[in-house]
Amino acid sequence: MASSYGRTTTQSTNTARHISLKYECSDRCSNDESVPRASLLPPREVPLAYTPRVEIPINHGGVPLASLRKAFFWQLSVLVFCIPLVNLALAQSGNETLPAPPHSDSVHRKHVLVIGETDGWEHESVSAAMDAIYTMGKSSGLWDTEMRTDTKPLTKKDLPLNGKNLNYFDAVVFTSTTGELSLDASQKQDFLSFIHDDGKGFVGIHAALDTNYTWPEYGEMIGGYFDQHPWMTFMAPIVNEDPTFPAVRHFSREFVKYDEIYQPKDWSRDKVNVLLSLDARKLDYSNNPRIHRQDHDFAVAWSKMYGKGRVFYSTLGHTQDSWDDPDIRTMYFEAIKWALRLTDGTTASHPRVQTP
Numbered sequence: 001m002a003s004s005y006g007r008t009t010t011q012s013t014n015t016a017r018h019i020s021l022k023y024e025c026s027d028r029c030s031n032d033e034s035v036p037r038a039s040l041l042p043p044r045e046v047p048l049a050y051t052p053r054v055e056i057p058i059n060h061g062g063v064p065l066a067s068l069r070k071a072f073f074w075q076l077s078v079l080v081f082c083i084p085l086v087n088l089a090l091a092q093s094g095n096e097t098l099p100a101p102p103h104s105d106s107v108h109r110k111h112v113l114v115i116g117e118t119d120g121w122e123h124e125s126v127s128a129a130m131d132a133i134y135t136m137g138k139s140s141g142l143w144d145t146e147m148r149t150d151t152k153p154l155t156k157k158d159l160p161l162n163g164k165n166l167n168y169f170d171a172v173v174f175t176s177t178t179g180e181l182s183l184d185a186s187q188k189q190d191f192l193s194f195i196h197d198d199g200k201g202f203v204g205i206h207a208a209l210d211t212n213y214t215w216p217e218y219g220e221m222i223g224g225y226f227d228q229h230p231w232m233t234f235m236a237p238i239v240n241e242d243p244t245f246p247a248v249r250h251f252s253r254e255f256v257k258y259d260e261i262y263q264p265k266d267w268s269r270d271k272v273n274v275l276l277s278l279d280a281r282k283l284d285y286s287n288n289p290r291i292h293r294q295d296h297d298f299a300v301a302w303s304k305m306y307g308k309g310r311v312f313y314s315t316l317g318h319t320q321d322s323w324d325d326p327d328i329r330t331m332y333f334e335a336i337k338w339a340l341r342l343t344d345g346t347t348a349s350h351p352r353v354q355t356p
Helices: 065-095 126-140 185-196 216-222 326-339
Strands: 007-010 017-020 023-025 037-041 055-058 110-115 143-148 171-175 201-205 233-240 254-260 273-278 299-306 309-314
Touching: 110 126, 126 143, 126 171, 126 326, 171 185, 171 326, 185 216, 185 299, 185 309, 201 216, 201 326, 216 309, 309 326
Parallel strands: 110 143, 110 171, 171 201, 201 309
Antiparallel strands: 007 037, 017 055, 023 037, 233 254, 233 273, 273 299, 299 309
């Protein structure tokens, strides 16, 4: 073994060699295969994203080593300069096929909090009602919905871990809540202030009238309390008393719905705007001890003000199937819009509508 330029030489039987970023030659190349060759550069890898194979032919025709070295280093410098440009071009070309990053929605949506907590009768329609409100808000693009089966957000105190309190919301919906909800004194005060002082909205669905009996201010806010359902679930004959109100204008003057109609107590027509009511002419009063209203005035839906806030309630929505009824969905969709002040409708009370 001999040495050239301080490197160990190797012998080869090839008349021509091709190397990739490796170069072997002797001081003076000849056709004599016995002439030793020196390894000028050891094998190396170039840590680049794009590394093409560069082949330099080794001619045994007596090319000076200096010329070969110059040619090699010149090509290497070209690669070092060009490879980043190639990679950049490839990256830009690939980015053209990628989807654009999402952008924040410029439309300001309202925020609706839906509460489905129960401490009494468990209505099977609670989930269907919550889903309908979520779907209506999403499909219309008018509001985002937060659905809860607890009452923790019903406060104005700061909540940890990204919790949203009443200051975040524009309206609250009770979906057939029953019994005494788990609210402390400060939460009750904050909830009433949210509607009465802040002018936010409230929508009560069906059993929202069957809750918070030990909290008189709640009954005052919503308009009354549940006092039996004299006819249980039946084909209820209903009269539209205010066809101009957005939540009921899609109903006919008279219509029938299969639902459970509540009889309200601690309720007065002169404190609310009755929108829908049972048609007293078509009801069976015989042998029915559940009938407590001697005036036979059974409101089915009403609107009212509570301080600065808008309040809507309806007894419709007892059954799961009712939430597949376009009429019921439209009524609550428009009711929430009204409570959010996206539409207008009167809350002025009026005498009972006399049907012919």
